[in-house]
Amino acid sequence: LTGCSGNNTQQQDNTSAPSAQTAEGDLLAQIRERGDIIVAMEGTWAPWTYHDEDDNLVGYDVEVAQAIAEKLGVEATFVEGEWDGLLAGLSAGRYDIMVNGVDIDPARQETYDFSDPYAYNRTAVITTNQNSDINTLEDLQGKHTANTISSTYAQLAEQYGAEVTGVDDLNQTFELLLSGRIDATLNAEMTYYDYMKAHPEAELKIAVLTEEANRIGIPMRKGEETAALREAINNALAELGEEGVLSELSEKYFGRDISQAS
Amino acid sequence: MSERLWDILVDSFGKIILPGLTMTIPLTVISFTFALILAIAAAMVQFADIKGLKQVARFYIWVVRGTPLLVQLFVIFYGLPNLGIVIDPFPAAVIVFSVNEGAYCAETIRAALESVPAGQLEAGYCAGMSYLQTMRRIILPQAMRTAFPPLSNSLIAMVKDTSLAANITVTEMFMVTQRIVARTYEPLALYIEVGLIYLLFSTVLTKLQRIGEKKLNAHGKQGG
Amino acid sequence: MSERLWDILVDSFGKIILPGLTMTIPLTVISFTFALILAIAAAMVQFADIKGLKQVARFYIWVVRGTPLLVQLFVIFYGLPNLGIVIDPFPAAVIVFSVNEGAYCAETIRAALESVPAGQLEAGYCAGMSYLQTMRRIILPQAMRTAFPPLSNSLIAMVKDTSLAANITVTEMFMVTQRIVARTYEPLALYIEVGLIYLLFSTVLTKLQRIGEKKLNAHGKQGG
């Protein structure tokens, strides 16, 4: 992984985040006028958005956002924070878009408009190597799982009859699994691979992989004011897809291409 | 406010207040009770200047007050299993909150013990009572009266700190709120809602504090 | 401990302590300074029993102590923009921490003011001094001496509470730790490391507190 502070990128100094305007009017026009698009992400979710050893903000989402900004002819300004804060900031107009591997989900669509998907992420049911009870989603019935509170995985697990607890972040779910406190955790397939890169010795396996992949999109505020922005982003994503940029970035960060629906 | 948002808030009120009553409040009350016991012990060994134990108490207070609660939760819940000690979430939370709050309360109680005039202990001796008898029947009751308001404050603050238990899978009020946020994507409104519920709990506790203080003050301030 | 883990810890030490020094500590110190000013004002208007202002102070303390810090951060940072008020993260954090801590400190200072014997104020009157003159030169200095230890405690607790600023995108010590955890997947070890760094900061503050108390006690306790 190498640093990727491209020319058109501006690493956000978090202490003085410029804010998107809340004033009436078209958001895309405002972004063009400002010359930058404010992108919110957690910065603590490898390999989507995280800090490398030299403390540069990197990841698939980071580079996708930069590429989009380039297409829009503006610079990308990144703001990092906690999940709930990112959502609140998006609603409050502090940030223009959130690029953070967000699943497109009907409930979320009530609050936000999403771009077209730019990645497809299958959900993995992760267990310890010793566990042979769980081989299908149906096997989750009555099992203990833990998932990050803010994710949609909890709902999926609940749907299949698992007993679900929540924790604040991803790492805690692996700790819970390894200490035998839970039977399984649901997470993005890619996240599992990344964790295994850091902990090759960890006795964890993917027990089940969902057939259907979740579609990952970019949420933004609902309504007229973002219509033009959404269209511009969709165009940019389409172009990036055609140019092979998305595939390239996906290979770079995930070791495989998840930018296309398989 | 949109109708949808209103519905979400109404719908979630019951969902949030329920774990508040069944988890946040019990967790707080149980932990605070243990914290008080720990605190009294830690304050007493310092006050009595018991060599060895006093140093243990100082060390305990130093480490616990110096490190974040979240780190303490991590060490107990995610760290101890490495040593083969696996504690369930609720007891783990009770342990950590008791130990943490105990350190702060110990300082409060120590200060209160020191504020009881030395003559009270001496009068106990001269009445033929032992150190422990005098402490239990004369000094501690007076100290607890002095410590009552700051301890009430700590209790009120603790109600909110228990939300950190979400980190070790305890489904308390704040975690439930965050789950609803994960589904509805309305963090601000829901945070305000849970904030108001916390305020409700605190208000009840504050009222209880006032009543308690009145009762303790029934026979005037301990001036003479 | 594996060599890899050791390398991670050594490597991250500098990365964590740097935002500690450049963000956590300044945020704490600045916020605490404002908190003290707010607290003195809120305590004084109650002590002086100024109609209207007293009720405002009570209300402020009630709401702020009754609701979680996190909710307050959300309301200021994500709620106010709805009213067209957009505040940058660092100033927003300073505002929230000052207002929050101010409420707790106000109670401490009010109790300290009330512990100054009434005779001190009367002596000020009889020496021809006005209420404000006596407050500023006689009562407040004595009260601050009483309030010093509990205020120091609050300051030490605040160092750790500032980690919540991560929620409004302030890159302080704990957030940086979480970033390293995200890359290395070693939460326990890194949390212990950051815990020790907090402990280091707290220890320095505790030492300063001791020195301060010694200085204030230089001419004995304020017994007579």
Added chain:
Amino acid sequence: MLEIKNIRKSFDGTEVLGGVDIHVDQGDVVAILGPSGSGKTTLLRCINFLETADAGMLVFDGERFEFDSISKKEIAGLRKKTAFVFQNYNLFRNKTALQNVTEGLVVARKMPKQQAVEIGKQALDKVGLSDRYDYYPNQLSGGQQQRVAIARALATNPEIIYFDEPTSALDPELTGEVLAVMRQLADEGMTMLVVTHEMSFARTVSNKVVFMENGAVIESGDSRTFFENPQEARTKEFLRTINESAGLTS
């Protein structure tokens, strides 16, 4: 110079002062005697507005003030002409002996610091504390603290000084110290109104005596007459009790 007329004060409905009159001329040393709870302290506190009397009038240097309608400004003005020595001293605990004396001069009377220090030192010298300028109250004995309090009163150059049991917290030798200072002030012509239990002081230093009980003046007048030829039955009994407890058997 000071005249109090018909002063009344109740606490929670219980009458503590039931219409007291006091008359003080320039140079008078008036001793206020009376059993515990008779309202002596309350009287002094009302006169100096530390309590608000319910009714009555105060004439000071010919100016008249109603207790229930006096303004803050008038109170501040009167306080600058009077001084109060508390039973338990009430020295400023965060100030040295000298600062205790100068504080009122510098802050309330806007006197230049240097001049205040000079006057402060003179006052402390006068009460025999030349070697205690920089001591804090808690480093001084009771007698020394009471003398600082007297110096603090003196330094403001008041027209009258009120004393509330200035020796009751002191042992006999320290009592001697303080009474000697007060006797010296009396000799220099200072006007004083002194609540006291020290019969010897009342007998030998004061020229007028007011004897109170239950918030009313029972007997008042010339000090010699009071002790040698009391008029009222209650006064006689009081003097007898005092003498008995002093002599115990005789």
Added chain:
Amino acid sequence: MLEIKNIRKSFDGTEVLGGVDIHVDQGDVVAILGPSGSGKTTLLRCINFLETADAGMLVFDGERFEFDSISKKEIAGLRKKTAFVFQNYNLFRNKTALQNVTEGLVVARKMPKQQAVEIGKQALDKVGLSDRYDYYPNQLSGGQQQRVAIARALATNPEIIYFDEPTSALDPELTGEVLAVMRQLADEGMTMLVVTHEMSFARTVSNKVVFMENGAVIESGDSRTFFENPQEARTKEFLRTINESAGLTS
């Protein structure tokens, strides 16, 4: 009955008691006099082990104890035979008058509650507080508090009672109250060791006087001889000062 030999005590290198001897027989009322700071309080506190004396010996009912090697158990045993009345009363602030008296009986002496209450009431009756059983210390006047303290001492049926300036915090009338109770105890044959500034008490109630200065006994002996025919120059001066400050001029 009680004999103290060569008791010594230093605080931070300064000698406060420099070898004091005291001899008390059954039924004695011994008054300890002396100027402020002479070590009277320290002496009483050492005798009752509230301070640890550096050297010296105590003989109680024929049993000998070295101050520097006495065991906790021996101290506890001795304390059950003695009682202490503090200058500032030190009543238990969280207990009523009656509870103050019974506490030591029930807790330390394991007396049945009912019996303790009976004895407690008798003791309070004796000091004239039959109507104050259920009052808390802060609801009592100084004289009443001191009488509760005396009742607390009496109730344990001690062989000797130590008093530290039992009236110094009281006004003359309250002083009378307390001294009357003490005189009654003396008449009943109670053994007492009393630090006091009340010359009248020393003169008329005590049969022996010990005069201390700078941590040493200057003169001691029969109380009549002490007052009427003092031997030491310092004693004469002390008596003169006391008389002067009592009379002021005469």
